[in-house]
Amino acid sequence: MKPELQNQLFQKYPKIFQDRNKSPQETCMCWGLEIGDGWYWLIDMLCYQLQWDIDKNNEPQIVASQVKEKFGGLRFYTNGSTEKQEAQISLAETMSYHICFECGSTKKVSQTERGWIVTLCKDCMEKYLNDK
Numbered sequence: 843m844k845p846e847l848q849n850q851l852f853q854k855y856p857k858i859f860q861d862r863n864k865s866p867q868e869t870c871m872c873w874g875l876e877i878g879d880g881w882y883w884l885i886d887m888l889c890y891q892l893q894w895d896i897d898k899n900n901e902p903q904i905v906a907s908q909v910k911e912k913f914g915g916l917r918f919y920t921n922g923s924t925e926k927q928e929a930q931i932s933l934a935e936t937m938s939y940h941i942c943f944e945c946g947s948t949k950k951v952s953q954t955e956r957g958w959i960v961t962l963c964k965d966c967m968e969k970y971l972n973d974k
Contacts, residue, residue: 843875847882851875855889857896858906870908870919877911878943880966885909888918888934892927901927914959915939942966 852859861869875885895901904927908919916938918931940951942963950964954971962970 843877843882844879845874847879848875851882851885851889854886855893857903858889858893860905861907870910871906873908875909877909877916880942880944880946881911881916881938883946884916884934884938884941885918888930891930895926895930911938911943911960914943914953914961944970 852862859871861871862874864872866872877885892901892904896903901924902922904920904923906918907921908917910917916935918935920927920931923931939953939961941948941961942951943961944966945963947963947966951961952964952967954960954962954967960970
């Protein structure tokens with residue numbers, strides 16, 4: 843993710859991303875958000891909902907330990923969470939398979955069929971395959 847988009851999320855949700863400046867021995871968040879720009883709004887909505895529930899419904903504060911793409915889908919790991927928080931994270935992870943990793947489009951999204959699995963829209967898929 844572009845540093846400016848990543849920093850916007852870090853500023854909006856400092857409690858969730860409080861470990862971002864820790865060492866690699868302490869957290870994988872030191873590597874930042876290892877995702878494409880297209881998932882910015884998905885992470886933004888997930889963090890908004892999580893933090894809202896924490897603040898308004900006294901849910902325990904979660905802290906992201908790693909946010910990355912794996913096998914074409916979002917992985918959002920935390921230091922622990924309630925069943926409700928896990929359900930919210932699971933929904934976002936499932937939605938990521940229908941959102942272009944690069945541009946955020948939800949039209950004609952699919953995964954690459956061989957090699958590194960990436961979730962892309964038709965236009966981004968053509969660019970990706972032509973760059974190979």
